[in-house]
Amino acid sequence: MADAGYDDWLAAIADVAEQGSAARETQSRDGEGYYLACPDGHGSLPPRRSCPHCASDELTEESLAETGEIVTFTEVHVPAPSFADEAPYVTAIASFGPVRLTGVVRDVPRSDVELGMKVSPDVDVNATTGEQVLVFRPADE
Amino acid sequence: MNDVRIAGVGLTTFGRYPERTGRDLFAEAALAARDEAGISREDYDEVHYGNFMGELAEGQGHQGPVVAEAAGLDCPATRYESACASAGVAFRQAVQTIRGGGADVVLVGGMERMNNLGTSEVTRSLAIAADELFEVRAGVTFPGAYALMARAYFDEFGGDNEDLAHIAVKNHANAMTNEYAQFHREITVEDALESPVVADPLTLYDACPITDGASAVVLVSGDYADENGLDAPVRVAGSGQGGDKAALQDREYLAQTPAATKAAEMAYADAAISPDDVDVAEVHDCFTIAEVLALESLGFYEPGEGIGAAARGETTSDGDLPVNLSGGLKAKGHPVGATGTAQVVEMTKLLRGDHANSDAVPDARVGVTHNAGGTVASAVVHVLEVMN
Numbered sequence: 001m002a003d004a005g006y007d008d009w010l011a012a013i014a015d016v017a018e019q020g021s022a023a024r025e026t027q028s029r030d031g032e033g034y035y036l037a038c039p040d041g042h043g044s045l046p047p048r049r050s051c052p053h054c055a056s057d058e059l060t061e062e063s064l065a066e067t068g069e070i071v072t073f074t075e076v077h078v079p080a081p082s083f084a085d086e087a088p089y090v091t092a093i094a095s096f097g098p099v100r101l102t103g104v105v106r107d108v109p110r111s112d113v114e115l116g117m118k119v120s121p122d123v124d125v126n127a128t129t130g131e132q133v134l135v136f137r138p139a140d141e
Numbered sequence: 142m143n144d145v146r147i148a149g150v151g152l153t154t155f156g157r158y159p160e161r162t163g164r165d166l167f168a169e170a171a172l173a174a175r176d177e178a179g180i181s182r183e184d185y186d187e188v189h190y191g192n193f194m195g196e197l198a199e200g201q202g203h204q205g206p207v208v209a210e211a212a213g214l215d216c217p218a219t220r221y222e223s224a225c226a227s228a229g230v231a232f233r234q235a236v237q238t239i240r241g242g243g244a245d246v247v248l249v250g251g252m253e254r255m256n257n258l259g260t261s262e263v264t265r266s267l268a269i270a271a272d273e274l275f276e277v278r279a280g281v282t283f284p285g286a287y288a289l290m291a292r293a294y295f296d297e298f299g300g301d302n303e304d305l306a307h308i309a310v311k312n313h314a315n316a317m318t319n320e321y322a323q324f325h326r327e328i329t330v331e332d333a334l335e336s337p338v339v340a341d342p343l344t345l346y347d348a349c350p351i352t353d354g355a356s357a358v359v360l361v362s363g364d365y366a367d368e369n370g371l372d373a374p375v376r377v378a379g380s381g382q383g384g385d386k387a388a389l390q391d392r393e394y395l396a397q398t399p400a401a402t403k404a405a406e407m408a409y410a411d412a413a414i415s416p417d418d419v420d421v422a423e424v425h426d427c428f429t430i431a432e433v434l435a436l437e438s439l440g441f442y443e444p445g446e447g448i449g450a451a452a453r454g455e456t457t458s459d460g461d462l463p464v465n466l467s468g469g470l471k472a473k474g475h476p477v478g479a480t481g482t483a484q485v486v487e488m489t490k491l492l493r494g495d496h497a498n499s500d501a502v503p504d505a506r507v508g509v510t511h512n513a514g515g516t517v518a519s520a521v522v523h524v525l526e527v528m529n
Contacts, residue, residue: 006274044391045275052386072296072395074288074340076280080265083280091280093289093390100390102279115296134279 005047009034010132013064014123033064033121035099043098067139068094068101070117075110085128094119094136103134144363145239146373147525149178150486151250155323155354155474159256163192163199163355164211167252170355170479171212174248174486178359178371186244188218189235191228191251192478195220197266198254212248212357222478224270225427227251228356229481229512229521235360236380236523245365250357251483253476263351267477270515272388284348286389286516287428288340293395294430295342298445302342305429306333307452309346309471312426315458316468318497319487323352323474347429352474356483375489378507379414379524381407387518401438401513401520408509409440412524416440419524420505421491422462423484425513426469435511436464439522458501466491466498481512481521492527 013033036044036059038051043062050057073092076083083089090105090113101121105113119136126133151173153166167190188209195201205218221231228251235249255263267283268276276286295301310330316322333346366373383403386392393399409415416439424435436447441462450456456464467473467487470480488508490496508525 003274052391072289072293074285074292074342075338076282076285076288076340077337078260078264078282078284078339079280080268080277080282081261082265082277084261086280089280091285091289093395102276102281102388102390104280115292131278 009046010123010134013121013134014132034061035064035096036060037062037098041098045099064099064121065096067118067120068096070094070113070115070119070136071100072115073105073113082126082129086126092119092136101134103136106135107137142240143242145236145377146361146363146366146371147358147375147377147485147489148180148361148366148371148373149174149176149359150489151177151357152321152483152486153354154321155352155476157256158353161254161353163195163201163204163252163254164207166254166353166355167208167250167357168211170250170357171208171248174250174357174359175212180246180359180361182214184246185214185216185248187216187235187238187247188212188214189231189247189249190218190220191231191481192220193222193224193227193253193270194266194477198258208252214248223519224514225425225475225477226481226512226514226519226521227478228483230382230519232358232482232485232523233380233382233521236377239360239362245362247360248357249360249482250355251479251481252355253478254353255351255476256353260351275388275390282340284343284428285340287430288343289389290395290434290516291342291430294433294448297396298448300448302334302344303330304448304452305347306330308426308429308432309333311451311457312465312469312471315466315498316472319468319473320497322468322472323350324468324472343428343430349427349470349475352476354474354476354479354483356479356486358482358485358489374528375492375525376528377523378526379408379412381405381411381522383407383520385518387515389516397444398434398438398513398517398520400517401435401511401522404520404522405439405511408522408524412526414507414524418507419462419509420507421466421488421502422464422509422511423467423488424464424469424511425480426465426471427475427513429471431513432464432469434517435513439509439511458498463501466496466501484510484512485523485525488525492525
């Protein structure tokens with residue numbers, strides 16, 4: 001099932017990760033991770049028709065920062081069926097300035113995950129469902 | 142504005158009844174409440190009913206008429222869905238309807254059937270109260286969501302698992318004498334700390350159980366109560382509701398619950414009281430950390446100060462402000478869509494003096510109930526008062 005707006009947003013994050021930072025610097029708006037911003041600078045994620053913070057309908061796509069910082073996380077031991085083959089896994093909320101994202105932390109042992117850790121968003125496959133999942137990987141220092 | 146009084150209350154015993162239908166659970170609670178109220182069937186104007194996951198658990202939508210019939214009533218019936226705050230929202234709508242003159246007698250309650258699903262399916266079902274696109278697809282379960290809040294709280298304000306364990310110990314102790322509670326088993330801080338991790342930092346004993354059950358309340362206008370000589374000594378003095386962004390990531394605060402703060406401020410203003418006037422509280426402790434956030438939103442503690450309340454003995458049954466004398470969601474159980482009105486049932490009995498734990502608050506005149514949905518994207522607070 002397609003989810004217009006959300007799918008495009010996820011695809012943009014997937015593209016940017018595939019292309020790497022060298023390609024990203026020369027890219028136009030196409031193929032970059034993005035968020036929605038209103039004139040007052042509030043951030044939100046699509047699909048949106050108005051800013052959830054101030055109701056402005058003048059939303060523009062702005063580049064999502066390449067790295068964010070984990071503000072909280074949990075290691076889930078009792079999963080929903082759609083994550084049965086992933087457990088235990090770490091889900092985190094990371095701040096990218098005007099927006100926060102929620103994703104599954106990959107490529108780092110649980111014991112090394114900590115608050116303040118720098119991460120980059122990417123899209124990977126949920127091992128249980130085969131569906132796309134937003135993930136965070138440790139950012140290059 | 143019409144006064145709203147509580148004419149009757151009813152509960153099922155909370156527990157595991159995988160074979161019992163939702164309509165039968167609700168009928169038991171509703172008939173108990175109707176029996177206590179003693180109001181003739183013809184006088185019921187409406188049924189307001191809370192239920193969260195009936196489509197998933199029983200394949201049953203449109204539950205209003207189903208449960209009204211089960212309760213022996215023939216009147217308009219509406220179901221409210223607001224996750225774990227479903228019955229609290231239904232209660233508030235019933236209060237507002239009577240206050241506005243739209244009804245004199247309303248049966249309000251809630252029901253949830255959960256144990257006919259396994260733990261895994263229940264986990265999936267509860268998760269639908271989170272944001273599907275941005276949370277559920279990233280692996281957020283309900284314990285996981287509260288774990289995210291707990292870690293943010295520890296980081297911002299301090300506190301630890303031992304503080305949370307004291308809340309579980311308190312609520313299990315309170316449930317010991319409550320015949321309607323799911324658990325009658327005292328636990329120790331060590332038991333809680335050694336229990337298996339569900340979503341770190343939360344463990345099994347930080348979480349409420351999976352519960353089947355129902356609750357019901359008969360609300361009447363003050364005029365109806367007086368004209369019919371009803372024994373309805375508890376009135377609904379204040380009502381408030383607050384909302385927040387659905388997903389945690391979109392909230393201003395990860396370690397505070399402003400929706401509940403707004404609901405509390407609204408309910409206190411409505412009742413013309415302050416937090417200092419509250420004698421006893423039933424709060425939504427779906428996870429131990431949720432009790433902490435509730436105490437702070439209700440104005441009993443500043444943000445960051447509520448975490449140690451149970452450990453310091455301030456919210457225990459012999460403390461200055463007993464919280465969750467019923468056992469709370471933690472030990473009484475949490476049939477999700479029934480919890481909001483179950484809290485009202487427990488509080489009504491505590492104030493009337495016929496609750497198993499009324500002796501802990503013999504002079505209580507003002508009680509507060511706090512019911513939250515999702516990660517407190519919905520919150521409902523009510524103030525109940527004993528009539529002079």
